[in-house]
Amino acid sequence: MNKFKAFISNDKNQKFLIPFIAVLSGFLVGVFILLITRENPIDIFRAILRAVFGIDLNKIGTGKAVFNPRYVGEYFVYAMPIILTGLSIAFAFRTGLFNIGSEGQVMVGSFASVLAGIYLDFPVFIHLPLVIISGALAGAIWGFVPGLLKAKFNVHEVVVGIMMNYSALHITNYFLRNLKGSDNVKTAMLPVTATLNSEFLSSITNKSRLHWGFIIVIISVFIFWFIIEKTTFGYELRSVGFNKNASKYAGMKVDRNTVLSMMISGAFSGLAGTIIAIGTFGYGRVLPGFENYGFDGIAVALLGGNTGLGSVFGGLLLGSLKAAQPIMQTMNIPRDIAIIIVSFIILFIAMQNGIKMILKKLGGAK
């Protein structure tokens, strides 16, 4: 018992205990709501199990294949972009900024990659990197605008970010419709040299849309960690994020760092757009509205405590609930229950000081 008390009141353990408790509580609320609406709460876990691991418990004993790897592949397809937007938002948070413009950066990233994919013609080892870099660059440019306005005129980045989201939606839609070979809802298929599609990955996951984008995700997580934790540049960015005045006193270029922060953050979001366009779909889509990749990123960053690896876990968790939604519908559970669970998890994360207090009390501290 004493060991347990020491365990839960240790600051280091609380770093992962708190998200864990938040997630658990979020699910408990979901179960509770299903209970009072007279649904079977086990079903959401079945749905998630099927979405994440491809195992369909209902099929046990029916003679049909219980395991379908296609679901696993699709799960990663859901999770990868929100890990990237999570990184994007976490990066901005760590440097004292709120990049709510992630949504727009995703869209321009998609657009730029599609553009480079359709109009350039190179062998794959040149074309593909160009397409990926275009996406990151477009996201960075979209992040540059709120960063610059913040640095030069102290305009709040949230206001500018939201405006940039709408601008991105309508501007990219206009151009996407007018690319060569586009119709009203999508562009022409991208040439093979510009996609991340993989026969191999698709074949081992029973024809899912799983693509090489996960390599981009892994590299991005590494870059995030390296910049923030290891470099002097990251040290500067964090310093500016915590205390502008002291950073100025120490001779750092506060304005420049603010702009760079937003650009790097934007680049991560741009990459999310890239892998959606050239990985998941293989063509550019004309969107009727926001797809919430950016907003999901906020939740992912919060869940992950604004760290690189944390964003991966956050993205995988949120991705599991997203991927489970269509399955839940086929099982006649309203998909909104997944949204409710996510919302409550975020709510509990936001209440982390309260959880910390309870843990301390339980741990015996008075």
Next chain:
Amino acid sequence: MEYVIEMLGITKEFPGIKANDNVTLQVEKGEIHALLGENGAGKSTLMSVLFGLYQPEAGIIKVRGQEVAISNPNIANKHGIGMVHQHFKLVENFTVTENIILGIEPMKSFSRVDTQKAAKKVLEISEKYGLSVDPNAKIEDISVGMQQRVEILKMLYRNAEILIFDEPTAVLTPQEIHELMGIMKELTNEGKSIVLITHKLKEIKLVANHCTVLRRGKYIGTVNVHETTENQMAEMMVGREVSFKVDKNEANIGDVVLSIQNLSVKNSRGLHAVKNLNLDFRAGEITCVAGIEGNGQTELVEAIVGLRKIESGKIFFKGTEIQNLNIRERTLCGIGHIPEDRHKYGLVLDFTLEENFILQTYFKEPYSKKGTLQVEEVRKYSEQLINEFDVRSGKGSVTEARSMSGGNQQKAIIARELERSPILLIAAQPTRGLDVGAIEYIHKRLVDERNKGKAVLLMSFEMEEVLNLADSIAVMYEGEVVGKVHANQTNENELGLMMSGSTRKEGELNE
């Protein structure tokens, strides 16, 4: 003797530290009882226990002889215990009365607040204790001293019998301190009891009856103030003999290091804060820029280090103009700066101690190689500074700066700035809010720098510090230097007259 408050054998532990270790505090009715101790000695913890913010691991609290359990501030209030916090808890755009009645508003019909009735009562109390506060003034319009009186009124309005003052004089001007002392005496004459948390011995000597001393969480003793000297109390507090006089030999004055010529600087409101100022600072000498707060000293220092743009004039550092260089370039030339506001400029509070140590040098070898931080080098450097400057903290190099005591935060800044061995050290208010032990240490370090042949610019508002530490003194009044004198050829009176702009005395230095 009847005690109004008794705290017996209080022990309060935090992870890794015993903030209070078997501490006893006994306050008589109608007395002013000083609670003395260095920063981090456990004064605030003890008072937080009394006020119900913390629960002690051991010990009992008695109020008027009755043992009580105080589990939250509301219970403390019920027992008539009120606290005047160091940082006021007031609503800026409310009136005095509105602030005072917040939470216990008197009502009239239809749940309307009866402000008039309250204002009348506030005025009554204010007059009774000679506080002379206007009940209808807005907080944002009144001085800091007045705001503090509102905090006192808040307690009296709630019928507090025992008032805790948490370092009340830290934010006040000398005049306001004088008035506050009067108010405190008045309060005790009316039968209130006061606990005064402070580390200013002069004030204790002036008003307190008894003084309880804490050192590193331990109870050292309680003395009758009238029978004890300041030196004895200081010794109890620090644990060794403390010298108030700064030991220093004759200055070995060298060349001019910093020369300011016809400098004009505007303050944040766009008014001229420094007007056409000329001043030289020499190697091997502590030059003090003295004056009453708000006469342009802050702006002058900010202009020298590059935090503030200048309007006109020139700043020469070792013969080269630096007024157009950026902050980093000036730092690298050899200017060290202990900033006036250590939380705003001096430290990144959310960084660890070691991260703060490299705030000025993180981009240089060996701390950075090819753009990556060299964690081991940083740790090594940090350990070295911690040892050399005796910076105390809970977890050493990885302590969050925010969790350190003010004295140790300041030591960390001084360690960082001195270790770069600057040619010119600018120390703006280096001892503000610190206890005698830390002050003594910092003064010694500044004198050491001077003895090493460095130029030291000391900016201070405290007459005693100015006279003790400086070799030469330049007094600023309304943005101009109104007097330059040698420290050993002047006195408090003369300085005071110059600071208030009554007399001028120039041309003795820098002839």
